[in-house]
Amino acid sequence: MKPLIVIVLALAVGYISYEYVYPPLADAMKFTKHVPKVEEPKPEVVVAPPPKPKPAPKKEPVVVMAEPKPEPKPEMKPEEPKPEMPKVPEPPPVDPNxxxxxxxxxxxxxxxxxxxxxxxxxxxxxxxxxxxxxxxxxxxxxxxxxxxxxxxxxxxxxxxxxxxxxxxxxxxxxxxxxxxxxxxxxxxxxxxxxxxxxxxxxxxxxxxxxxxxxxxxxxxxSPAGAGGGGGGSSNDKPVKDADGTYPMLLASMKAGEVTEIKPDNIKSWGDPAQEKIDGTEYWTVNVKYETQTMFGKFETEAQARIKNGRVAKWVYTGSGEVVP
Structure with a gap:
């Protein structure tokens, strides 16, 4: 009996020494406590089921399109003649006279x-x-x-x-x-x-x-080269200055032989012409000028009739009346 008790006491002492005395001594002596290896559980291999075969694609019925029948072309009617546009009469030629x-x-x-x-x-x-x-x-x-x-x-x-x-x-x-x-x-x-x-x-x-x-x-x-009659001569022809004026006509205005016509209101001077008027030969010069009326200024035309180297009279070319 005693040996059994001794064996039990020895086991108890050994167990206590191993659990409580050995760890601090092992740490001091740098011993490693034996820990039994625990086997890691192996991962389960799941075998995937084999893929199901894909169903064969359904064959769609082939639709055969019938070619459209060509539509009958409309019959072309003969074109009706278009009405002629009325011709616009051309304006008559401008008469310079x-x-x-x-x-x-x-x-x-x-x-x-x-x-x-x-x-x-x-x-x-x-x-x-x-x-x-x-x-x-x-x-x-x-x-x-x-x-x-x-x-x-x-x-x-x-x-x-x-x-x-x-x-x-x-x-x-x-x-x-x-x-x-x-x-x-x-x-x-x-x-x-x-x-x-x-x-x-x-x-x-x-x-x-x-x-x-x-x-x-x-x-x-008139005959070519005809001279002025009634005492006149070819020297009676009035001379025109470079500026278009006539010294003979200006002298007549300055002398007061005509008062309505002034050098400042003359718009244009005509060319001299030789004419026989009422049986008398004259050199004539037409002038256009502005005359003052009760309605404002109007353009008027007068004529200087020249005989024997001087202005014999001033007349309105329209009425033939003497210009004042």
């Missing part, structure tokens, strides 16, 4: 919409009619008097002050008043007079044109 009428500005432009009536129109008093009853204050110097005018009464226009007319009871009355232009028939009176002047000016221009054509024809048919 045709008369060209002068162009006049319209009334509104001439009067600047009635704000500035040409002053020449008031050189002589013009009678107008009042359109409604008016009381007009007439004044002469410091004296003032009110006059009543019934619709339809006549007054005389002496001038313009803006939109108003300067009027008098008579052409020679020294009393002056003002009345609105639209309260009278002034615009109608002015327009009628302007139309009449346009007719006269156009007719004068036409006659002047005809005179020039006739003069050119006479010049063409």
């Amino acid at each position: 045709a008369f060209v009428a002068p162009v006049f500005p319209p009334v509104d432009e001439l009067t600047q919409n009635w704000a500035v009536v040409p002053k020449g129109f008031f050189n002589t008093p013009k009678q107008v009619t009042i359109k409604k009853d008016l009381e007009i204050k007439m004044q002469m110097g410091k004296a003032t008097a009110a006059s009543t005018f019934k619709s339809g009464a006549k007054v005389f226009v002496m001038g313009q002050e803006g939109p108003n007319l300067v009027v008098g009871a008579s052409a020679g009355s020294p009393m002056r008043g003002q009345v609105a232009m639209d309260d009278t028939d002034f615009k109608e009176v002015f327009s009628a007079a302007y139309e009449q002047v346009k007719v006269v000016q156009t007719e004068n221009a036409r006659k002047a044109h005809e005179y020039r054509l006739a003069a050119a024809e006479r010049q063409k048919n």
Whole structure:
């Protein structure tokens, strides 16, 4: 029994020494405690199932497209003849000898919409009619008097002050008043007079044109080298300066033989021509100039008729009247 107890005690001492005494001694002596190796579990190999065979692709039915039948071509109808375009008549050739009428500005432009009536129109008093009853204050110097005018009464226009007319009871009355232009028939009176002047000016221009054509024809048919008759000679031909003027004509203007034509208002000088007029041979020179009228400046043509080395007369080529 004792040996068994001794064996049990020896095992107990050995176990306690190994668990509690040996570790610190082994650390001091750098011994390694034997630890039994633990085998790591081997990874399980999972065998993948074999892939399933892919199903064979379904064969789609082949659709055979039938070729489209060609559509029947429409029958071509014969083209209908297109209607001929009317021919535009060609303008007649321009006649170099045709008369060209002068162009006049319209009334509104001439009067600047009635704000500035040409002053020449008031050189002589013009009678107008009042359109409604008016009381007009007439004044002469410091004296003032009110006059009543019934619709339809006549007054005389002496001038313009803006939109108003300067009027008098008579052409020679020294009393002056003002009345609105639209309260009278002034615009109608002015327009009628302007139309009449346009007719006269156009007719004068036409006659002047005809005179020039006739003069050119006479010049063409005159004998070559013919001298001036009635005491004239070839020396009577007026001399033209380099600037286009004629000293003989300028001398006539300076001498006062014509007052309406001035060197400054001449627009063009014609060439000298030899003509027989009313049985008398002349050298003639036409000039175009601006003349002042009651409606402003208009272009006019006059002719200097030269005989025996001097200007015998100045006449309007249109009417043949003597130019003042």
